[in-house]
Amino acid sequence: MSLGSMFISFCKGKYPNPTFSRFVSVGVRYVSKIARNxxxxxxxxxxxxxxxxxxxxxxxxxxxxxxxxxxxxDSVLNFFKNHGFSQTQIRKIVERMPTLLLSKAEKTLLPKFQFFYSKGISSSDLSVVLSSNPAVLAYNIDNCIILNFNSFKDFTRCDDSEVFLAYKDCSVILSNSFHSIVAPNVALLRQHGVPDSNIMTELVRNPRKFIPNHDKFRRTVEEVEKLGFNPLKSNFLTAHQVLVQISKST
Structure with missing residues (x-):
């Protein structure tokens, strides 16, 4: 039985008046027609x-x-077109985040684009990255994007373009949860003697490596040590990544 039929049956039982029941029936059919349209x-x-x-x-x-x-x-599609997005790129964005079609482009999307432009991100780079990972377009510009962009930049001491490229690999870096996830894992690597320069270089190149559950991250670090890799060498983090990938595939 459909929801509309159930509602009609309920109303007939609660309100036996035939006129009222017919009124409810017509109303439900009208609402259902609107939904189908x-x-x-x-x-x-x-x-x-x-x-x-x-x-x-x-x-x-x-x-x-x-x-x-x-x-x-239409206003959202035109906004993307005006900023150099191809039809294919727009299609990818819609498939990944269809609710963006309900956005007020000038109010919610434009400030985010302007921020990225102010950081030296070209429209061509913006279209490539956002079409593959548009999650940031749903983030709050002040309390999330700007705050976490600057936080990641200060933390890793990288330049603006590197922050954006890191986002392409891992959209979480511009979310409010990133620092709380990454900080314990970075601290752990420091405790095990991995140089800051190696940590930050890898964090920019491959931020996704740093977001596993902390206990899992710790166990993997300990396994790398047992295998005899030197924390002072860059291949320590390479070995860590290999073990993470192996654990995912098993």
Whole structure:
């Protein structure tokens, strides 16, 4: 039994008046029709305006409802186009984060783009990175993106472009949880004698390496030591990464 039918049955039992029951029945059918129209419009828009395949559009439509109105999503698509994103890149963003189609582009997206531009990130680099990993576009600009961008830069002593490239590999670095995850693992490496220069170089190149659970990270460090690798050498962290990959595949 559909939700609408269940609701009608409930109302008939609670409100036996025939006129009221007919009123409820008409209302439910009207609401159901609107929902179906919204679903149909969303799928059609995702295919025709965003370039998604029918299969992908059907899947994505379960995550976003466009309410039978193209104005808002059109403004988002035009925003990306105006900033040099190709149709393929826009399609990838929509597939990964369809709720961005409901954004107010000038209010929520533009300040983030302006911040990255101010850091010397080119529009071509921005389009490549964000199309593969658009998560940052959902982050708060002041309390999250700017704060964590500067924090990562200060922590690793790298330049602006390196922060952005690190984000491409691991979007968590610009989230508020990154420092709390990474700091204990960095401290552990220091305790085991790994030089700061090696840690920071690797953190910029491969930040994903530093986000495993702390206990797992610690056990792997201890295993690398048992294998005889010298913490002062760069291959210590290479060996650590190899063991992490092996543990993932087993």
């Amino acid at each position: 919204d679903d149909s419009f969303t799928v059609s828009y995702l295919i025709n305006s965003c370039g998604l395949s029918p299969e992908s559009a059907l899947s994505v439509s379960k995550k976003v409802q466009l309410k039978n109105n193209p104005t808002q999503p």
